[in-house]
Amino acid sequence: MEKILNITNGDSAVMVMQQAGIPGVFLPWRDVLHDGPVPAGLSLEKLSEVRAQFIIAQGWGKPAVIINSFKERDTELLSYRNFSKVRLWFEHDLYDQLQILQILDWFSENPPETTKLTIICTEQYLGLASPEQIKALLGHEAFIAESHLMLAKKAWAAFRSSNPKDWQQLLNADTTILPFLNGAIVRLLEEYPDCKTGLSRTAQTALSILLKGKCSPGELFAKYQETEERRFMGDSSFWVILRQLLASNPALMTSAPGMQITLPPTLDQILSITKAGEKVLIGEQDWLDSVVLDRWIGGVHLMPGNVWYWNQKSQQLVKQN
Structure with missing residues (x-):
């Protein structure tokens, strides 16, 4: 029997998968990447520290629990070679698409070698699915290729860039191999002023x-x-x-x-x-x-002197003079 690591978007999805009898170990990603700083130039562990401190500052949980959650998550990911397969279970929305980029970018830097990488990503909200619907999603499982990893690497770097134009430029890229990414790119841009x-x-x-x-x-x-x-x-x-x-x-x-x-x-x-x-x-x-203004969107710190506006009609970001 295959030893599988199932990575998904949160605890609700894990609960339904367990009810459905999906085999393997479950790793909920639990990070709201569209909120708060996600700066470039940090390792997974250092970025996790930044993310944990942001979530703590929002009052979204007990500090020790949040810090330990990130540490346990990263430790589990680092053990991926102990599994014959890593299967990603995600959705089509912005929250999930950013998580996919982070995970696939990490695997682009940490080659899976003999461990198979697969992905299930549809328009089904996992936490709202029935056990039967979860089982049916196995029919959508696809192997992750080098092209997935390279696109994710490019998009994750753009998301973490301090220049928001890098993210906007992804609208001109071929993102069809991650079919829901284009919609996520636009939706994040719409969160700019x-x-x-x-x-x-x-x-x-x-x-x-x-x-x-x-x-x-x-x-x-x-x-x-x-x-x-x-x-x-x-x-x-x-x-x-x-x-x-x-x-x-x-x-x-x-x-x-x-x-x-x-x-x-x-x-x-x-x-x-x-x-x-x-x-x-x-x-x-x-x-x-x-x-x-004092807000982070990925690697962009919106603040006086660095204000970017989104023009929905022209689909362009414009910096305030």
């Missing part, structure tokens, strides 16, 4: 929903999810965006008097758009005039 509003696509969507009426944070997140062609963002990341819109001066949205957004939210937390939010939404005001 919009050239008219200064808002990311996610923030702009949240305000557009509130323009139609007040709702709770939970309702807002659910309605936002419905707007995504490929759902990738968890509620923790979404909450960070909402808090930024609440904290800007002037605020673009407001909550019930004295209420703060908590995770999980309570039913008495109600959000509504402000007049300032309406002005930004229609392009009468740039949100970045109201906030001090």
Whole structure:
């Protein structure tokens, strides 16, 4: 019997795979790579330290647990030669596509030798699948070739570059061997400030929903999810965006008097758009005039003096003069 290492996007997927009786060891990747710094020039272990500190700073778990999770993950990956096969199980959305790039880039630097590399990547959300659906996905398993590794290496370097144009240039590359990568490239670019509003696509969507009426944070997140062609963002990341819109001066949205957004939210937390939010939404005001930008997208640190806008119409990034 083959000894298999199954690498996938998180614990929910692992749970369903175990229920489906998928053989092997399971390694959930557990990193929200579209949030926070992913700078170039760091080994897997050093990058894991950066990622762990970012997640700790967000308050997304206990520091010791987060640090140990990354260490255990990297140690398991380093043991890949103990397995006859490493099988990647991922989805079509931005969250998963970035994880695929990181893992395949690592294997491009650490040749699998006698260990077979395969991938299963479809439009099926793994954590929402039934055991029967998981079993059926085995029919989509494909071998990972050198061409997969080379494209991933190029794309991962572009993602970690301090020049966002490197990521944009991937739109001109042939990415068909990773069929969902092109969509992920565009979706990440849409998280740069919009050239008219200064808002990311996610923030702009949240305000557009509130323009139609007040709702709770939970309702807002659910309605936002419905707007995504490929759902990738968890509620923790979404909450960070909402808090930024609440904290800007002037605020673009407001909550019930004295209420703060908590995770999980309570039913008495109600959000509504402000007049300032309406002005930004229609392009009468740039949100970045109201906030001090301090945000990482991959290897790009957006901050005063390094502000990049995304022009959806021209599909181009433009640096602020």
